[in-house]
Structures are given as C-alpha cells and as structure tokens.
Amino acid sequence: MDIGTYGYPTPAVKKIESYYDVPEGVDIRGRYDAEFAKILTKDALKFVADLQREFRNHIKYALECRREAKKKYNEGALPEFDPATRYIREQEWVCAPVPPAVADRKVEITGPVDRKMVINALNSGAKVFMADFEDALSPGWENLMRGQVNLKDAVAGTISLHDKARNRVYKLNDQTAKLFVRPRGWHLPEAHILIDGEPATGCLVDFGLYFYHSYSAFRRTQGAGFGPFFYLPKMEHSREAKIWNSVFEKAEDVVGIERGSIRATVLIETLPAVFQMNEILYELKEHSVGLNCGRWDYIFSYVKTFQAHPDRLLPDRVQVGMTQHFMKSYSDLLIRTCHRRGVHAMGGMAAQIPIKDDPVANEAALELVRKDKLREVKAGHDGTWAAHPGLIPACMEIFNNNMGNASNQIDTVKREDAANLTEQDLLQIPIGTRTMEGLRLNTRVGIQYLAAWLSGSGCVPLYNLMEDAATAEISRVQNWQWLKYGVELDEDGLGEKVNKDLFDRVVEEEMARIEKEVGTVKFEKGMYKAACKIFTRQCTSPTLDDFLTLDAYNYIVVHHAKEGPVKALN
Numbered sequence: 001m002d003i004g005t006y007g008y009p010t011p012a013v014k015k016i017e018s019y020y021d022v023p024e025g026v027d028i029r030g031r032y033d034a035e036f037a038k039i040l041t042k043d044a045l046k047f048v049a050d051l052q053r054e055f056r057n058h059i060k061y062a063l064e065c066r067r068e069a070k071k072k073y074n075e076g077a078l079p080e081f082d083p084a085t086r087y088i089r090e091q092e093w094v095c096a097p098v099p100p101a102v103a104d105r106k107v108e109i110t111g112p113v114d115r116k117m118v119i120n121a122l123n124s125g126a127k128v129f130m131a132d133f134e135d136a137l138s139p140g141w142e143n144l145m146r147g148q149v150n151l152k153d154a155v156a157g158t159i160s161l162h163d164k165a166r167n168r169v170y171k172l173n174d175q176t177a178k179l180f181v182r183p184r185g186w187h188l189p190e191a192h193i194l195i196d197g198e199p200a201t202g203c204l205v206d207f208g209l210y211f212y213h214s215y216s217a218f219r220r221t222q223g224a225g226f227g228p229f230f231y232l233p234k235m236e237h238s239r240e241a242k243i244w245n246s247v248f249e250k251a252e253d254v255v256g257i258e259r260g261s262i263r264a265t266v267l268i269e270t271l272p273a274v275f276q277m278n279e280i281l282y283e284l285k286e287h288s289v290g291l292n293c294g295r296w297d298y299i300f301s302y303v304k305t306f307q308a309h310p311d312r313l314l315p316d317r318v319q320v321g322m323t324q325h326f327m328k329s330y331s332d333l334l335i336r337t338c339h340r341r342g343v344h345a346m347g348g349m350a351a352q353i354p355i356k357d358d359p360v361a362n363e364a365a366l367e368l369v370r371k372d373k374l375r376e377v378k379a380g381h382d383g384t385w386a387a388h389p390g391l392i393p394a395c396m397e398i399f400n401n402n403m404g405n406a407s408n409q410i411d412t413v414k415r416e417d418a419a420n421l422t423e424q425d426l427l428q429i430p431i432g433t434r435t436m437e438g439l440r441l442n443t444r445v446g447i448q449y450l451a452a453w454l455s456g457s458g459c460v461p462l463y464n465l466m467e468d469a470a471t472a473e474i475s476r477v478q479n480w481q482w483l484k485y486g487v488e489l490d491e492d493g494l495g496e497k498v499n500k501d502l503f504d505r506v507v508e509e510e511m512a513r514i515e516k517e518v519g520t521v522k523f524e525k526g527m528y529k530a531a532c533k534i535f536t537r538q539c540t541s542p543t544l545d546d547f548l549t550l551d552a553y554n555y556i557v558v559h560h561a562k563e564g565p566v567k568a569l570n
C-alpha cells in the first residue's frame, strides 16, 4: 500500500478487466462498473467530448480573466459596475417567460446526489429539489457516477432503494419535487475523464451526462415541455454565463429541442458577480429562471476578493449574517434585478438543521430558520432553500402565509427602492468582533469538514449546523486572513494577536478536542490527520489558494488502467 504525501494510504486497486467503450480521443481513468457503463456510453461521451472541444478555449479564457481580476483586486482595485455594460443595466428588457412547471418555487430542498437522499428529497414536499454535484458533494469518481445513475433513475421514475439494515424500501411518491441539477463550478477538472489528453471540465461532464440521458424523459414527466433545469454555481462574470448559454444552445441543437427549453438559475455567490447580475441574466435571457442568493460562498468570496485589503477583515463567521449591510444590500438588489427582468429571486440557505435529542435547542434552531425565511419573503424573495426535510413545513408555512395563493412575487414586489443601492452598499465592511472562539471554531469545523470530504461526504452536520464546501471555505479563508494580517482577537479580553505560534497551538488543541468528541477509534480510522495537514497548509500559505477543494481534489483522484492503478495524483 502506498503512503501519499499527506500520510494516508492510497487504496490498493485491482487491475481492471473491463473497459468503457469510448469515442476517439476519450480516455476513462475511473473504475469500471457495469452500472456506470450505462451512463458512460459511447454516444453520451461523444456528446461531452464535443462540448469540451467546442468550449475549452472559452473556459480557459474565462479562468484567465478571473486571474486578471484577482491581480487587479490584489493591487487595490474594488469590484464595481462595469461602465461598458451600463446599457444592459439601464435598458428595459425581460427574460423569457417562466415555465409554468416551475412558477411556484416557494421551498427548494438541496442535497447531494446520494440515492436515498435523492428519493427523500423528491418526496419531501418541497416544490423543487436541487440535486447537487457541487458544494454538498465530494466529487470522487464513485459519488459522481452513482449520482448520474441515481438522477437517470429518478427522472425515469424507477429509482428505489432497499435499506436492508432497516428493512425499509425507498421509492418515489406520486407527487414529487421538480428536479434541478447543480453541476460543479468552472474551475474543477474531472481527472478521471481525459479528452484529447486533458482532464475534462467537471461541470461539462456533470451537465452533459445528465442532460444526454434524461432530457427527453424530463421534458415529458417533469418540465411540461421544458427542461431540464439547472442551478449554475460560482460564476464571477457574465462572460461565464455566456459560455453556459452557448452550451445550452448547443445541447438543444444536438438533440433537436426548442431554443429556451433548458432553464437555469444562477447562484450569485461571488462578490464580483453581484455587479454583473443584469449582465448575467442578459446573457442567459432565453434560458434563465432567476438568480439565487448563495450567501455562504458569497461571504467566502468577500474574503477572497479582498485578500490583499487588510482594512476589510471579517468578524467571526457566526456574526456575518444576512442583516449585515453588505449582505442585505446584495439580497435586496438581487430581488430588484430579478423582478425587473421577470424571473425568480431565490433566497438562500439557513445553516440550522433539526436537533434530534434536544427539543428546546431544536425549537430555537427552527425559530432561527423561521426568522430567516420571514425576512426573505418580506423582502420579496420568491422562494428559499432548506437543507433538511424536517425544515420544509416551517419554511413552507412562512412563504404560504406571506404570499397568499400567489406562486411568486415577481410582479408584485418590485423593490424599486433597491435601485439606488451603490457600490459602497454592496462592499460595506461587516461589523463585529474577532474572537479566539471564532478562530477555534473555524479550525475545528474546517478540519472535520475536510476529513469528511476526503472520506466521500461533501455535506455533514457539525455542532448542529449544516457544513458544506461553501461554509468550510469561510473557515479556511478567515483563518488565513487573520493569520496573514496578525489580527488582534478582541472580546476575550486577552488581546492576543493571531500568529503562527498561536495557530499551531490552536490546531493542536482543537485536534485533541476533535479526538475526544468523535472518539479515538473513529479519529484514528478517519481522515482527520490528513485533513489537518491540508487545512493547516492552506491557512498558513503565503498566498491564498483559490479553492480548498481544488487542492484537496488531488487526494481523491485514483486512476485505473489496464495495468492496474496508474496514478493517484498525490
């Protein structure tokens, strides 16, 4: 057994005996599985490869532009509305009419593409289920390919699961939520699929395989002639939306469905993107079903964008809520923009989840969720996200009570008052304190999340909150920022400055606490030590890594070949 750089073993893998039947120029390095082969058909792979070949240079250029923008921000520039696209912001135009099948999106449940969770989410009573290849999924080969199998079966209506341990059979109800699929962001490669010798773009694999296998059944059974529907994450500029629009057009043309069949909601979850909301909708105008406040990545992006601005340090993560001026301004402007352009303005995720063993704490958590949803519906959001089926009745009640029988508030809550929000409003530095407990919590949560992610779970409950890639990113970049600028921790009355010695001590103590909390057996068997090394390296690195998962991805890639496993990238 090999020991990788980070001290954990690379799994021994048998030499493979069967191979996928691939089109020219495509090489599959992921494990062969007869179920996966039904997804990785020659035709479906050709569809993905054609997308990759047509768009790879556009994607490379868009990522290069991100690096250019980062350089500018690092030299002191601030994100701003682009004077060159003022005409798009000022002219009156609207997106294509909302498909009737998704006019009502009051509560949307989200979750990874795990088989049981897909069934539970579709049965949950939510209007929409966003099946996630992104923040909530650890993108290892098995998770991705099983996810594709699960979605194909879900759209076909045949998905089922027999949980033998509980003797319980899961299958779909007669009425289910409408399915949206969130592919990965542009930055993530799919290292198990090589196209012309290069790793495929992760999101084109997620989109392409799902679309190819399910568009027809989806339009018949779910979309009432429209679809499939998507959520698009982590974009920073409208040029990235333009690429998605072209991908959709190509997909529609290839399979011969009408222009505007595919619809997508874009997450506004990077700071630069808030200045591009009109432009993003404009690029996707025939394919849009709105924008969503991806609040957690947005906070992460605030720190990332201002990584070289020591005057813009964030307070403790728990203090950066939606009532901070910059967050409220972002949500208000998003609602105003969407409703002006005739599409949904979706709210975001409250991180609370049900607390099973403590009714008082559970009620307090539910109350926080209700408060958050009430703020959203009153502000004009047309719907919201729930992380867990147990939260749906409370979220639905708030939206129903405040929206009456209407499916949405697109035409009724215009929020003209938000038209005057300025760049200063959107960038205003959040207020609050930085504490030792904040540093400790970031460390404890970041390490445990990464340990779960390396073990295949992209979303976990920690300290009664949902943690996923976006929330973990906040913990990472906040630690990095505090270390980089040696911030003084207030509130505790100790006035300690964050430096490498303090951080090393905190890491050691928090690792001891994690071991105590999870128990030594689980601690030793789990990926905690590997996670700790990766997380610590990222928090202390002289330059900020763009994404936690981009580095960590290298540790979950395992290549297979005729001769046996050829390479784990670490």
Ligand SMILES: CC(=O)SCCNC(=O)CCNC(=O)[C@H](O)C(C)(C)COP(=O)(O)OP(=O)(O)OC[C@H]1O[C@@H](n2cnc3c(N)ncnc32)[C@H](O)[C@@H]1OP(=O)(O)O
Binding pocket: 109, 110, 111, 112, 116, 117, 118, 120, 121, 132, 135, 136, 296, 297, 349, 353, 354, 386, 387, 388, 389, 459, 460, 461, 465, 466, 467, 468, 470, 471
């Ligand atoms: C920032 C963002 O990007 S937000 C979007 C990404 N994040 C997400 O999608 C969060 C999704 N939520 C989850 O993954 C889970 O709710 C967690 C990890 C937070 C908690 O999971 P658990 O600890 O397993 O929850 P719990 O034990 O209470 O689950 C009870 C039941 O609800 C199901 N369940 C929980 N969450 C979900 C969900 N989101 N979708 C479908 N079913 C769910 C479980 O599968 C379980 O089913 P069972 O009773 O049939 O076994």
Ligand SMILES: O=CC(=O)O
Binding pocket: 135, 267, 269, 293, 294, 295, 296, 297, 298, 348, 349, 470
């Ligand atoms: O994807 C959602 C977010 O909040 O991040």
Ligand SMILES: [Mg+2]
Binding pocket: 135, 233, 267, 269, 294, 296, 297, 470
């Ligand atoms: Mg996100």
